[in-house]
Amino acid sequence: MNTLAEENYLKSIYHLSLNGAIASTNQLAAQLNTKASSVTDMLKKLADKELINYTPYQGVSLTTSGEKIAINIIRKHRLWEYFLVEKLNFKWDEVHEMAEEMEHISSNELIDRLDKFMGYPKYDPHGDPIPDCNGLFKAHNLKTVSSFGINDGGVICGVRDHSTAFLQYLDKQGLTIGKNITITDIIEFDHSVILLVENKKVQISREVANNLLVSI
Amino acid sequence: MNTLAEENYLKSIYHLSLNGAIASTNQLAAQLNTKASSVTDMLKKLADKELINYTPYQGVSLTTSGEKIAINIIRKHRLWEYFLVEKLNFKWDEVHEMAEEMEHISSNELIDRLDKFMGYPKYDPHGDPIPDCNGLFKAHNLKTVSSFGINDGGVICGVRDHSTAFLQYLDKQGLTIGKNITITDIIEFDHSVILLVENKKVQISREVANNLLVSI
DNA sequence: TAATAAATTTAGACTTATCTAAATATTATT
DNA sequence: AATAATATTTAGATAAGTCTAAATTTATTA
Ligand SMILES: [Mn+2]
Ligand SMILES: [Mn+2]
Ligand SMILES: [Mn+2]
Ligand SMILES: [Mn+2]
Numbered sequence: 264m265n266t267l268a269e270e271n272y273l274k275s276i277y278h279l280s281l282n283g284a285i286a287s288t289n290q291l292a293a294q295l296n297t298k299a300s301s302v303t304d305m306l307k308k309l310a311d312k313e314l315i316n317y318t319p320y321q322g323v324s325l326t327t328s329g330e331k332i333a334i335n336i337i338r339k340h341r342l343w344e345y346f347l348v349e350k351l352n353f354k355w356d357e358v359h360e361m362a363e364e365m366e367h368i369s370s371n372e373l374i375d376r377l378d379k380f381m382g383y384p385k386y387d388p389h390g391d392p393i394p395d396c397n398g399l400f401k402a403h404n405l406k407t408v409s410s411f412g413i414n415d416g417g418v419i420c421g422v423r424d425h426s427t428a429f430l431q432y433l434d435k436q437g438l439t440i441g442k443n444i445t446i447t448d449i450i451e452f453d454h455s456v457i458l459l460v461e462n463k464k465v466q467i468s469r470e471v472a473n474n475l476l477v478s479i
Numbered sequence: 480m481n482t483l484a485e486e487n488y489l490k491s492i493y494h495l496s497l498n499g500a501i502a503s504t505n506q507l508a509a510q511l512n513t514k515a516s517s518v519t520d521m522l523k524k525l526a527d528k529e530l531i532n533y534t535p536y537q538g539v540s541l542t543t544s545g546e547k548i549a550i551n552i553i554r555k556h557r558l559w560e561y562f563l564v565e566k567l568n569f570k571w572d573e574v575h576e577m578a579e580e581m582e583h584i585s586s587n588e589l590i591d592r593l594d595k596f597m598g599y600p601k602y603d604p605h606g607d608p609i610p611d612c613n614g615l616f617k618a619h620n621l622k623t624v625s626s627f628g629i630n631d632g633g634v635i636c637g638v639r640d641h642s643t644a645f646l647q648y649l650d651k652q653g654l655t656i657g658k659n660i661t662i663t664d665i666i667e668f669d670h671s672v673i674l675l676v677e678n679k680k681v682q683i684s685r686e687v688a689n690n691l692l693v694s695i
Numbered sequence: 696t697a698a699t700a701a702a703t704t705t706a707g708a709c710t711t712a713t714c715t716a717a718a719t720a721t722t723a724t725t
Numbered sequence: 726a727a728t729a730a731t732a733t734t735t736a737g738a739t740a741a742g743t744c745t746a747a748a749t750t751t752a753t754t755a
Binding site for chain 1: 586
């Protein structure tokens with residue numbers, strides 16, 4: 264088995280190398296709230312265990328077994344988030360920190376039964392796909408609101424920023440997962456977007472539009 | 480907050496000093512699967528934090544704040560065991576190790592909501608009382624089967640040994656929580672007990688009778 | 696009560712995961 | 726291509742939690 268620290272590194276490497284990119288020491292240090300020198304030490308250890316491909320100075324990617332572990336942790340994280348929201352009635356902005364702890368509960372039998380208990384949900388409370396017990400999932404095809412033009416629209420299916428502040432702001436504006444939106448206007452000056460949600464006119468900044476994902 | 484190791488020590492001290500006794504270094508080492516010298520180190524740390532009363536060579540007991548923490552961990556342990564059995568359909572002999580991990584999930588809000596979700600259960604799958612959110616609980620008054628005479632009986636409400644082997648054995652004999660039993664005979668030679676469970680005659684050793692708890 | 700046994704603590708070492716500061720490698724800029 | 730800036734690694738420390746072996750204290754028993 265792997266330590267908690269190792270699991271967190273694998274997960275971060277996974278998230279940083281999603282689009283085929285290679286993760287850098289500094290990116291990992293930033294993401295993990297640690298120092299570059301600490302990252303280097305851990306990369307050596309993970310390379311020894313053949314969980315990552317590491318070339319000094321050249322960044323890092325996951326091996327097949329490293330990726331399997333990372334996806335399993337993400338599966339646990341998202342299933343626990345789903346549990347917290349759907350069964351214990353937490354709000355979507357309250358669950359991330361708890362799931363950060365719960366994702367390290369080791370039993371796979373436990374998580375498979377939890378999955379079954381909840382009816383094999385496909386997406387977590389933030390719209391992120393939940394890998395099945397074989398690590399398989401397909402991300403749905405989403406676009407940012409900022410990429411839309413007037414009269415474009417769709418269903419809100421995800422967020423790019425998972426911070427409490429952002430999620431609470433969306434809540435207040437009624438911009439939650441599943442809601443249908445239509446762009447009615449775009450301010451030229453600062454690219455603010457004006458849109459309709461349930462017949463209500465809402466204005467959001469370009470920053471917000473950039474982090475709000477809608478199905479196409 | 481306290482570390483995982485600290486929490487485990489506090490829990491062990493609590494269990495060892497239940498009947499007003501004082502826990503010894505060696506007892507703790509045995510219980511925690513560690514060495515006496517490691518225990519001494521940790522006791523110093525816990526004493527510094529004023530979570531225990533520690534006099535070198537004289538053993539250890541919990542302070543009020545130490546006890547509060549210990550009871551909270553036990554609350555979490557038992558609620559998670561209840562969840563695993565009642566919601567995820569695990570058997571009573573399968574849940575202890577998982578609960579050993581889950582009891583360290585820090586959020587109290589989470590555990591309070593879990594408690595509510597399950598309808599505020601009073602006892603865990605092994606018959607042990609679950610402390611409420613204020614740390615209050617009352618142990619029910621139980622006697623071992625070995626303390627009974629012929630024609631005595633009652634409802635199985637707990638076990639003293641929580642090992643998988645013992646719990647599986649009880650399962651096989653139909654001696655599970657809630658079952659009504661009546662002693663029909665006691666073998667003089669080795670104090671084996673013959674009893675009736677659901678009209679079935681079952682013979683158990685003195686060892687087993689000693690670890691099976693029945694309401695009076 | 697003096698010797699012996701048992702329990703406990705101390706001393707010194709090791710592992711994991713961190714850190715700061717210094718050294719080195721890579722990349723960007725003149 | 727040489728220099729400067731940036732990124733990364735190495736060196737050396739530190740804290741938590743553990744270990745073995747040795748020293749010390751307490752309990753037992755002759
Ligand atoms: Mn999350
Ligand atoms: Mn999520
Ligand atoms: Mn248990
Ligand atoms: Mn239990």
